[in-house]
Amino acid sequence: IAGITQAPTSQILAAGRRMTLRCTQDMRHNAMYWYRQDLGLGLRLIHYSNTAGTTGKGEVPDGYSVSRANTDDFPLTLASAVPSQTSVYFCASSDRLAGGNEQFFGPGTRLTVL
Amino acid sequence: GQNIDQPTEMTATEGAIVQINCTYQTSGFNGLFWYQQHAGEAPTFLSYNVLDGLEEKGRFSSFLSRSKGYSYLLLKELQMKDSASYLCAVEDSNYQLIWGAGTKLIIKP
Numbered sequence: 001i002a003g004i005t006q007a008p009t010s011q012i013l014a015a016g017r018r019m020t021l022r023c024t025q026d027m028r029h030n031a032m033y034w035y036r037q038d039l040g041l042g043l044r045l046i047h048y049s050n051t052a053g054t055t056g057k058g059e060v061p062d063g064y065s066v067s068r069a070n071t072d073d074f075p076l077t078l079a080s081a082v083p084s085q086t087s088v089y090f091c092a093s094s095d096r097l098a099g100g101n102e103q104f105f106g107p108g109t110r111l112t113v114l
Numbered sequence: 115g116q117n118i119d120q121p122t123e124m125t126a127t128e129g130a131i132v133q134i135n136c137t138y139q140t141s142g143f144n145g146l147f148w149y150q151q152h153a154g155e156a157p158t159f160l161s162y163n164v165l166d167g168l169e170e171k172g173r174f175s176s177f178l179s180r181s182k183g184y185s186y187l188l189l190k191e192l193q194m195k196d197s198a199s200y201l202c203a204v205e206d207s208n209y210q211l212i213w214g215a216g217t218k219l220i221i222k223p
Contacts, residue, residue: 042118042201042213043157058210090156101145101205105156 003027004106006091012112013081021076021109023091031096032074033103034058034066036087043090049074050096081113116140118214120202125220126192134187134200134217142207148176148187149201151216157201160187189219197221 004025013019025032030051035043045058049068063085065077074093078085088110092103117139126132138146145164149157163169163178163185175188187200199216206212 040215042215043203043211044213045210048210096209101162101209102147102159103211105158107156 004091004093004104006089006106006109008109009107010110010112012114013078015082015113016080019078019081019111021078021089021091021111023074023076023106024072025074025091025093025104025106026072027093027095027104028071029093029095029104030071031094032068033092033094034064034074034076035090035092036060036085037090037108038087046076046089081111083113085111086113087111116206116212118202118204118212120200120214120217122215123218123220125222126189128192128194128221128223130192131188131190132192132219134189134202134219136185136187136202136214138183138185138202138204138212138214140204140206140212143180144205144207144209146176146178146185147201147203147205147211148174148185149203151199151201153198160200192221194221194223 007022033048034046047066049055052071091106094103120136148160151157161176168177173190178185199218201216202214203211
């Protein structure tokens with residue numbers, strides 16, 4: 001692995017189903033983020049984690065949950081998907097402890113909720 | 115509230131120069147970022163400004179005026195591969211990035 005990986009690449013999901021988007025980084029970055037990107041809107045922060053064991057809510061957290069059991073993994077769970085959660089989801093990481101502000105992005109997951 | 119404004123779309127000619135503007139109003143300021151995003155791909159980092167002035171990196175330069183809440187990204191000697199969206203983002207007082215909607219740059223031969 002080099003950088004950040006996300007799985008799946010794309011998914012079509014029935015409304016009401018539970019779904020977990022996976023994100024793994026191998027850069028030992030302390031901070032990780034989940035964004036959604038919708039046409040005409042900027043990236044919007046869903047949840048973040050400044051370090052393993054801690055998480056925080058971003059701008060649009062409702063309907064989503066995250067966990068950060070270790071440094072490398074930061075899964076995003078939709079407990080009961082709704083059509084408004086159709087979007088492209090990006091995971092990102094940064095090395096905040098080293099003073100690095102630059103965020104590195106995974107390739108994204110395209111999710112369609114029907 | 116927090117707000118990042120940038121033009122929705124711009125068109126330029128191959129070999130020319132283009133300037134993409136970004137204005138911002140945020141709760142606190144810890145730096146401004148420019149990212150490039152090709153269609154269907156992830157954003158990639160271009161530049162970071164935290165002090166006023168111009169930062170030059172090859173064909174790309176970024177300018178910041180904190181007193182005016184203003185930045186621009188300057189792209190010189192445009193190439194067809196520069197066709198992409200350019201995202202402006204400000205790091206606020208909570209060290210979170212607030213993103214503009216992006217400027218889609220179309221390069222014509």
